[in-house]
Amino acid sequence: MESIVDAVLLLAIATIGAALARRLGLLAPLLLLVTGLILSFVPGLLEIHxxxxxxxxxxxxxxxxxxxxxxxxxxxxxxxxxxxxxxxxxxxxxxxxxxxxxxxxxxxxxxxxxxxxxxxxxxxxxxxxxxxxxxxxxxxxxxxxxxxxxxxxxxxxxxxxxxxxxxxxxxxxxxxxxxxxxxxxxxxxxxxxxxxxxxxxxxxxxxxxxxxxxxxxxxxxxxxxxxxxxxxxxxxxxxxxxxxxxxxxxxxxxxxxxxxxxxxxxxxxxxxxxxxxxxxxxxxxxxxxxxxxxxxxxxxxxxxxxxxxxxxxxxxxxxxxxxxxxxxxxxxxxxxxxxxxxxxxxxxxxxxxxxxxxxxxxxxxxxxxxxxxxxxxxxxxxxxxxxxxxxxxxxxxxxxxxxxxxRDDPMQDVLAEAGVQQQASAAARARLDALADGAPEEVVERLRSLSEIRANLAWERLGSQEQETPSRAYARLRREMIDAEREVFRVARDEGRIAEEVLDRAQRGLDLEETQLRKYE
Structure with missing residues (x-):
């Protein structure tokens, strides 16, 4: 039991130290090293060999x-x-x-x-x-x-x-x-x-x-x-x-x-x-x-x-x-x-x-x-x-x-990404055109529009950083919409209108979409 307590205490101190280092703008390894030095002279605390x-x-x-x-x-x-x-x-x-x-x-x-x-x-x-x-x-x-x-x-x-x-x-x-x-x-x-x-x-x-x-x-x-x-x-x-x-x-x-x-x-x-x-x-x-x-x-x-x-x-x-x-x-x-x-x-x-x-x-x-x-x-x-x-x-x-x-010029990375993304989007649309026979027209147009958005996103990053781009506006507004959807599902779960499993499934989809919005920032 003592070894378990020491392990938990060790992980807790390491986590708190890393969080404190980020708050103070310090390097976590250095802060934790100094913390260990100080704690090593505290009798009976974390005597780990x-x-x-x-x-x-x-x-x-x-x-x-x-x-x-x-x-x-x-x-x-x-x-x-x-x-x-x-x-x-x-x-x-x-x-x-x-x-x-x-x-x-x-x-x-x-x-x-x-x-x-x-x-x-x-x-x-x-x-x-x-x-x-x-x-x-x-x-x-x-x-x-x-x-x-x-x-x-x-x-x-x-x-x-x-x-x-x-x-x-x-x-x-x-x-x-x-x-x-x-x-x-x-x-x-x-x-x-x-x-x-x-x-x-x-x-x-x-x-x-x-x-x-x-x-x-x-x-x-x-x-x-x-x-x-x-x-x-x-x-x-x-x-x-x-x-x-x-x-x-x-x-x-x-x-x-x-x-x-x-x-x-x-x-x-x-x-x-x-x-x-x-x-x-x-x-x-x-x-x-x-x-x-x-x-x-x-x-x-x-x-x-x-x-x-x-x-x-x-x-x-x-x-x-x-x-x-x-x-x-x-x-x-x-x-x-x-x-x-x-x-x-x-x-x-x-x-x-x-x-x-x-x-x-x-x-x-x-x-x-x-x-x-x-x-x-x-x-x-x-x-x-x-x-x-x-x-x-x-x-x-x-x-x-x-x-x-x-230092590496971030704009060079963005420019290279934009060029490759343009090729990738073209390849995606070519694959879509080859396989679109029989699919509903609105689905094909929606996929084609999504491909164009991804291509435009990379080029937008080369523009002004002060003015809000269409992609950033999209990310900001969509994030607010997701918050509203998430709240409706939570209330429905609390009122007993849906099961916990239904909330989990909806929550997982919304979380994944919100994570994907980071690429628009």
Missing amino acids: LDHELVLVGILPPLLYVAALQTSLPAFRFNLRPILSLAVGLVVVTAVVIGFALHAIVPAAPLWSCLALGAIVAPPDAVAATAVARRIGLPRRVVTILEGESLLNDATALVMLRVCLAAAAGAVGVLDIGLEIAQAAGGGVLLGLAAAVLAAKLHRRIEEPLLDDAVSLLTPFVVVLVAEALHLSSIVAVVVAGLYLGHRIPQLLSAAARLQMDAVWRLITFLLEGTVFLLVGLQVRDVLRAIETPAPTVVLATAVTIALLLAVRFAWLLPAAYLSRLVPAMRRRDPAPDPGASAVIGWAGMRGVVTLAAALALTPVEVLGVEYPRELLIWIAFATIVVTLLLHGTTLPAFARLMRLR
């Missing part, structure tokens, strides 16, 4: 899966070079630099343990990057690169961590490392594709929206469990499955299933994201209590680690954006680098849930049989999460403005 397997299997998979579902596969492929440069090259270099620097500061710590910490703190977080980047309205290409990096760098970091822990027993050589990486990453890709193909076949045969939702919810967890059992990269497998299915969802799911699944995943993501950042803050007190290393060494090691994270990211990112253009094929493929965008990507290095899970996964000394300062490493990891979230999360909007980043 996280298990790394819960994070890796229960929290991380759905978050990564949703992020992959929402990532544009064409945009991901187009930006694959910078994404791989950050997700693989930068993670490896960061882990090595931090590992050797920390070993110099704390000679008592074996080199393998210092490299393990480097791998733990190297990958920026998918949840934090998405939450902050989309919130402040960064350009679409910058968001794609940050999301792509954070989707793939976790696999690189966790493979490096696994290699470092195996090295503690002296069982790893160069060939072993190569085989480990090839098996984990390559096997993860194959498993993700196989799982995606299987899930796609299931979605194609399912006609009930609830069953589609169930398959979608189960997919990331099944993929992770199978990957862990086969010792493959579960993160790579989940991301590959999400990218594949997200690209094909329009062909796999019905309209009702897509709407319902989107609502379900949005709720799950909202609750999990809030809970994750709250949990990070709640762990700080226990981590502080376990440290036995002298305070000056702790402060120096923590400060050097955080400083190197930022320095190495900029040292890697800015030259890489230009050196790749020395290759003619890359120069033709990649647009000219924007120094401001590169600087913003460099500053957006927030750590989060993967660093948390990897730190908790460090094997206890009594189990591993090798002495190393496990508590110090865990503290540095947690301090990195807190500092980077607070530092980058609070200053990234101002930093983006300082860099005068060229």
